[in-house]
Amino acid sequence: DVKVTQSSRYLVKRTGEKVFLECVQDMDHENMFWYRQDPGLGLRLIYFSYDVKMKEKGDIPEGYSVSREKKERFSLILESASTNQTSMYLCASSIGGEGNQPQHFGDGTRLSIL
Amino acid sequence: GQNIDQPTEMTATEGAIVQINCTYQTSGFNGLFWYQQHAGEAPTFLSYNVLDGLEEKGRFSSFLSRSKGYSYLLLKELQMKDSASYLCACKGGSYIPTFGRGTSLIVHP
Numbered sequence: 477d478v479k480v481t482q483s484s485r486y487l488v489k490r491t492g493e494k495v496f497l498e499c500v501q502d503m504d505h506e507n508m509f510w511y512r513q514d515p516g517l518g519l520r521l522i523y524f525s526y527d528v529k530m531k532e533k534g535d536i537p538e539g540y541s542v543s544r545e546k547k548e549r550f551s552l553i554l555e556s557a558s559t560n561q562t563s564m565y566l567c568a569s570s571i572g573g574e575g576n577q578p579q580h581f582g583d584g585t586r587l588s589i590l
Numbered sequence: 591g592q593n594i595d596q597p598t599e600m601t602a603t604e605g606a607i608v609q610i611n612c613t614y615q616t617s618g619f620n621g622l623f624w625y626q627q628h629a630g631e632a633p634t635f636l637s638y639n640v641l642d643g644l645e646e647k648g649r650f651s652s653f654l655s656r657s658k659g660y661s662y663l664l665l666k667e668l669q670m671k672d673s674a675s676y677l678c679a680c681k682g683g684s685y686i687p688t689f690g691r692g693t694s695l696i697v698h699p
Contacts, residue, residue, distance in 0.1 A: 576638045
């Protein structure tokens with residue numbers, strides 16, 4: 477079974493702090509994704525990566541950056557946290573290519589910015 | 591860009607059948623996924639359609655009509671544990687899936 481592990485289930489930070497959310501997958505997947513999930517808005521893509529050191533902006537990248545130094549690890553960085561970044565953050569991975577491979581999600585990190 | 595539309599909430603009775611619809615508008619099409627997400631948990635994969643027609647997997651089936659930009663998820667013999675959000679996700683020309691806002695299904699005894 478694919479395992480996607482997010483480092484924290486719950487996190488509380490203060491406005492202006494630099495925040496790191498970590499995600500690790502154990503199935504050698506090429507693709508990794510970061511989403512945020514808000515009530516009424518669904519899953520919105522922040523960034524994704526299709527290979528080590530490669531990253532692409534999603535639909536809402538402002539205020540975020542990412543790092544993928546190793547294939548199994550994809551980090552989301554909030555450069556200077558703001559209250560509107562309070563949300564549930566979900567990491568996902570999938571096999572690369574153009575086929576029918578589904579995404580496998582971590583359990584999420586519920587982040588509160590005070 | 592892509593636009594995915596699905597109902598916000600549906601209710602149904604245990605033992606019944608429910609159909610959750612999803613319409614999409616994409617530039618290019620490379621498949622449609624359905625995921626289930628229980629409250630506080632990760633979304634989990636249910637089905638994938640890329641060709642027109644019905645895919646059946648036990649109590650769950652998924653249908654696709656590419657010409658109509660339409661899919662549905664059919665849940666039969668509903669159980670209380672089927673209460674969850676159901677997410678429709680469409681792969682357009684970029685091969686990156688875009689998610690709808692999800693349909694919250696409430697199953698009553």
